Amino acid sequence: MPSFPEYRPRRLRRTEPLRRLIQETHLSASQLVLPLFVRSGSKVRKPVGSMPGVSQLSVDEMLRDVDEASEEGVGGVILFGLPDSKDATGSSAWDDKGPVPNAVRALKKQFPQIVVITDVCMCEYTDHGHCGILRDGEVDNDATLELLARAALAHAAAGADIVAPSDMMDGRVGAIRRALDSQKLTSTAILAYAAKYASAFYGPFREAAESTPQSGDRRGYQMDAANSDEAMREVWLDIEEGADAVMVKPAGPYLDIVARVKQETGYPVAAYQVSGEYAMLLAAAERGWIDRERAMLESLMGIRRAGADFILTYFATETARLLS
Numbered sequence: 001m002p003s004f005p006e007y008r009p010r011r012l013r014r015t016e017p018l019r020r021l022i023q024e025t026h027l028s029a030s031q032l033v034l035p036l037f038v039r040s041g042s043k044v045r046k047p048v049g050s051m052p053g054v055s056q057l058s059v060d061e062m063l064r065d066v067d068e069a070s071e072e073g074v075g076g077v078i079l080f081g082l083p084d085s086k087d088a089t090g091s092s093a094w095d096d097k098g099p100v101p102n103a104v105r106a107l108k109k110q111f112p113q114i115v116v117i118t119d120v121c122m123c124e125y126t127d128h129g130h131c132g133i134l135r136d137g138e139v140d141n142d143a144t145l146e147l148l149a150r151a152a153l154a155h156a157a158a159g160a161d162i163v164a165p166s167d168m169m170d171g172r173v174g175a176i177r178r179a180l181d182s183q184k185l186t187s188t189a190i191l192a193y194a195a196k197y198a199s200a201f202y203g204p205f206r207e208a209a210e211s212t213p214q215s216g217d218r219r220g221y222q223m224d225a226a227n228s229d230e231a232m233r234e235v236w237l238d239i240e241e242g243a244d245a246v247m248v249k250p251a252g253p254y255l256d257i258v259a260r261v262k263q264e265t266g267y268p269v270a271a272y273q274v275s276g277e278y279a280m281l282l283a284a285a286e287r288g289w290i291d292r293e294r295a296m297l298e299s300l301m302g303i304r305r306a307g308a309d310f311i312l313t314y315f316a317t318e319t320a321r322l323l324s
């Protein structure tokens with residue numbers, strides 16, 4: 001490779017058209033997925049304190065937000081449910097009349113062009129806030145699988161394009177695939193939260209989803225931040241069990257994992273820019289310490305550059321608007 005003064009990298013950085021010509025990574029609205037928190041009722045829009053701009057929404061209000069997102073070309077939405085009642089087994093998770101199935105049906109009717117993903121987990125539905133059912137204070141992996149499969153079935157039967165298990169139980173992708181296929185829901189795809197780390201960056205989400213564990217933490221099932229080879233084992237397991245796409249979460253602090261998963265599997269990879277990444281950026285921007293729009297676009301471009309095909313982000317609509 002020639003070096004200075006023969007080669008001057010600055011030559012192709014001089015003007016915007018030159019920079020665009022050699023741009024390697026592209027960010028587009030169709031690659032963004034907007035997370036939404038849905039609850040029952042009507043005309044409900046309850047702001048989440050730690051996530052400015054994000055609210056818990058009744059289905060009618062949710063449709064207004066999706067109308068806006070869809071106008072801007074946002075590719076998809078992912079739904080989290082807030083049930084009216086919780087119990088030890090999270091039995092409202094598979095209620096066909098629950099907020100998520102209701103939201104899916106309304107979305108499929110009004111916005112057929114937007115991809116509808118549902119988050120499948122027990123933590124929003126259990127009174128103890130853990131992602132599965134408890135036995136002797138520990139989450140019982142195998143007993144939880146059947147419940148997750150029932151929840152996924154309810155979402156798929158309502159018309160979800162993709163179900164996304166985020167619980168981190170072993171074997172859940174296979175259990176969900178078998179349940180879907182047994183009901184002839186062979187076209188419903190599975191996006192596995194395959195490498196999901198036990199993270200401090202989920203803090204604001206737990207306020208939004210009212211899913212903070214009442215005792216203990218999630219380190220017994222979510223991954224340790226120190227591990228990368230283990231993430232690959234998780235990812236391959238989910239792929240072998242039938243995952244159509246895999247997710248890395250959080251995104252920003254785990255870009256090396258995003259890159260490795262993309263390079264080593266060649267599978268569609270999603271990355272979740274989580275609530276804490278969002279809150280952190282907004283808090284600094286509110287204080288005038290960083291430029292909101294530039295930091296937002298840069299953080300998302302970084303996630304794409306690392307290898308993510310699509311990104312779950314609370315900035316989806318705002319970013320799509322800026323890009324258009």
Ligand code: PBG
Binds near residue numbers: 119205273275
């Ligand atoms: C549910 C779930 C969580 C998130 C997505 N699905 C929280 C958790 O595991 O505690 C976090 C998303 C975010 O922080 O934006 N298991």
